[in-house]
Amino acid sequence: MSKHMGTCGRAAIVPDDIPTAITTKHLCSLTLDETRCLPEYLHACFLRHPSVLNQLGVKERGAVMPGLNMQIIKETRIPLPPLDLQRAFAARVAEIDKLKALHRAHLAKLDELFASLQHRAFRGEL
Known part of the structure; x- marks a missing residue:
């Protein structure tokens, strides 16, 4: 799915478990022949x-x-590499996404710890 008016550059993969949806005229919905192109690859393109x-x-x-x-x-x-390369690419993207999520969680924890440290410092507890 790709937004085609206003905010160009946004694209998303709609999971298979999403029920039928009604979209606006400002969205383009693409159905792929996955024997030729994987959604994760096209999304990255x-x-x-x-x-x-x-x-x-x-x-x-x-x-x-x-x-x-x-x-x-x-x-x-769209340059289309063989499916095995697209699959390898999709697997790497999935690994990177997991690492990014872990990184975001660690940053959130650091923010929480820093706020706690500030609170204790301003109360004279350090």
Whole structure:
């Protein structure tokens, strides 16, 4: 799923367990042939692949609210490596996402500990 008006550059993979949804005209919903392209790979292409981003950036339309339409998105040339490489890429992305979540949890704990330290310091308990 890709937002095509207003905030270009947002894309998401909708999990299979999400029930049928009604979307607005400002979203493009893509269904993939997963024997050719994995959702995780396409998602990464829309968010980070330089040639894909360049193609989309050149084709954005609208002065006030730049946007894309389904035709532009479908015409975007996506480099497709073999599925085994896409799977390896998706596995690495999943590992990185887990590490990022762990990192965010550690940062939250550090913020909590720092707030506790400040509280104790200002009460003269150190």
